[in-house]
Amino acid sequence: MDTDDFINIDNVPMLTIFPEDNVRSAMQYEPSASDVVIVTYPKCGTTWVQYIVAHILTKAEPPKNPAEYMLCSPLLELLGAESAVRAERRGPLITHLPLSNIVFSEQAKYIYVARNPYDCSVSCYYFFKGLTSSRIKDVSFDTFLELFHSGKTVYGDYFDHLIPWYEMRCEPNVLSITYEQVKKNTGEVVLKIADFLGDEHGRALREDKQFYEKVLESSSLGNMKKVFDYTPVERVKALGELPPAKFLKSLESFKGMTIDMNTMHEGAAFVRKGDVGDWRSHYTAEHITRTKVWIAQKTKGSEVMNLWKELDLP
Structure with missing residues (x-):
């Protein structure tokens, strides 16, 4: 991968x-009491949970145009703090920035989404490979995993991002x-999110079955693959073409952004497989050994891996 970029x-x-x-400006932005902020390390369910929350907050009518x-x-x-204070913004704010690099507000609501490190690494690999110039020849998973373990990927180290938020998990906001929870029981998690956003949201979903079913149908992986069928660069270019x-x-x-996706490796998708356990088709025995050592080093003194104690992880 191209760390020079x-x-x-x-x-x-x-x-x-x-x-x-x-x-x-994003690092300096202090969320208000009306803000809902979804925080994730990249490729840990950002788009999925974002779409669920956007549907709940907009009564299942989020904009269909990418920009x-x-x-x-x-x-x-990406858009800066200016985007957070626009009067017409109706959905949640999103950030991948580490906790140490943002202003945490006790007034705002935060939803942190974690994904097991094995599947996260595979999903990150495909996503960032698709943002890598074709002049870079070595785009193997083996090379990416080495970068992933050393924190030399976009937004830095996976565990340095996860553990501080894991320690905040009992905060009321x-x-x-x-x-994996979203994947296993989407309906249950949708209601849990709605209740967290406010009693009125949980009540609305329980009292209006059509609304609830629409949220579930819209946030299905099959539908989301259709909705988010554009590349990150295409999405950014669309922002530059917004009307005055x-x-x-x-x-x-x-x-006027002119990045040619034909000069990039194949792989950049917002929604790829969405499977739990896809790492098994990518990891060799040597990859597993390296990853177990890395996890042991990074999680010493933390129980964070208990998040996935029900999974058959190495």
């Missing part, structure tokens, strides 16, 4: 497609869930 912003490795001013959907539910470090009335100053650098 990273910029370091306050010790967080970021892709150069992220405007530095936007990243810094307008991003304005409804912005990735803070934090809901901690796992990708909806345009943000923070989007200026996206105007």
Whole structure:
């Protein structure tokens, strides 16, 4: 993978497609009492939970246009803090930034989504491979896993991101869930999220079966693969083409973006398989050994891996 395409912003490795001013404004943004912030390490269920929350908050009517959907539910470090304070924003805020690099607000609501490190590494591999120039020849999973274990990937180390939020899981304004829980029982998790967002949201889903079923149907993996069938670069380019009335100053650098996806390796998808256990078709015995050593080192003194005690992980 191409680590030369990273910029370091306050010790967080970021892709150069992220405007530095936007990243810094996201780091400095203090969420308000009306904000719902979804926090994840990349490829841990961000898009899935974001879509569920957006449906709950918009009464199952989130924008279908990619750019307008991003304005409804912005990735803070991509669009900047300006996107968070727009009056028409109706969905949750999204960030992959580490806890140490954001302003934590006791007034806002946070949903942290975790995914087991084995499946996360595989999903990250395919996603970031699709954002890697074809001039980089070695895009093997073996090479990526080495970078993943050393924290030399976008947003930095997986466990450095996860463990601080794991320690916050009992805070009253934090809901901690796992990708695997969403996969196993989507309906139960949807209600859990709705109750966390506010009694009125949980009540609305329980009293209106049609609304509840629409949220479940829309957030199915099959439907989401159809909705999110564009690449990250196509999504960003769409932001630069917004009409003046909806345009943000923070989007200026996206105007006229000319990145050719044909010069990238294949693999960048927001929704790929969505399986639990897909790592088994990628990990060799040597990969498992290396990963077990890494996990033991990074989680010493933490019970964070208990999140997946029901999975048959090595």
